[in-house]
Amino acid sequence: MNEESLYIHQLRSGDSRSFEYLYNIWSGKLYNFVMRISKGDSYLAEDIVQSTFVKVWENRQLLDPDKSFGSYLCTVAKNQLVNIYQHRMLEYLYQEKVKTSEPTENTTEKEVDYHLLEEYIDSLIDQLPPARREIFVLSRRNMLTNKEIAEKLNLSENTVESQLTKAISFMRSKINKHYSLSVSLLLYLLID
Incomplete structure (x- = not known):
């Protein structure tokens, strides 16, 4: 040693x-x-x-x-x-949306839109099967590596990677159905 x-x-x-x-x-x-x-x-x-x-x-x-x-x-x-850059990109894109929105739109409405976007992502996470949701949250919210998740949950790293791939695929398909291309790209940054 x-x-x-x-x-x-x-x-x-x-x-x-x-x-x-x-x-x-x-x-x-x-x-x-x-x-x-x-x-x-x-x-x-x-x-x-x-x-x-x-x-x-x-x-x-x-x-x-x-x-x-x-x-x-x-x-x-x-x-x-990567997580910091994704967060900065989200903030930047949101600020750009705020700048280009109608002048009559008030700040409260803009904040509500932003929170609705966050809630939509959370609702997609909630729709994942429990084990997949746990892996996704440990990866994206708790910032654990695949190895750490595998050890914590007593799984193989391949299983963790496979479950993350399936979770992201599911979320992308839902996002594409409900949002425009620009918003979909923004959401991809949050989940990838």
Whole structure:
């Protein structure tokens, strides 16, 4: 067992000194990784590094000492960055809709429209079979990786991936029936 694996093993048991050691070793490398993929957004990189290590602590029992800790960190950070970009895109598209809407439309109506859109997505999630819904929520809302979900639910990663694919396919088909192309594209950003 190499030194890093030993620290990960100790971290799984809740050893805060091992966490601190891993943070000191990996935080700078993770920061540089996020800086590269975020096109130099230092504020965002700092935020993602911190939230990634919070996630590491919260899910420490799921860490595998035999797997690459660096790959795990990069996957978590990349997923968080994607979620942030999706949220920003939603906000941007919503603001664009607000700018181009009729001048007589008041802010309350706009907020209601936005919340209706969110509720529609939630209603689609509720229509998923219970196991598929749980996997989807763990992935998209709780930002767990497929591996983490598989371990948490005692499933194979292939099963998790298959269930996510089916959930997204179902939601896309419903969205296409009820919304225009531009809104459908916006909703795809929320569920993909």
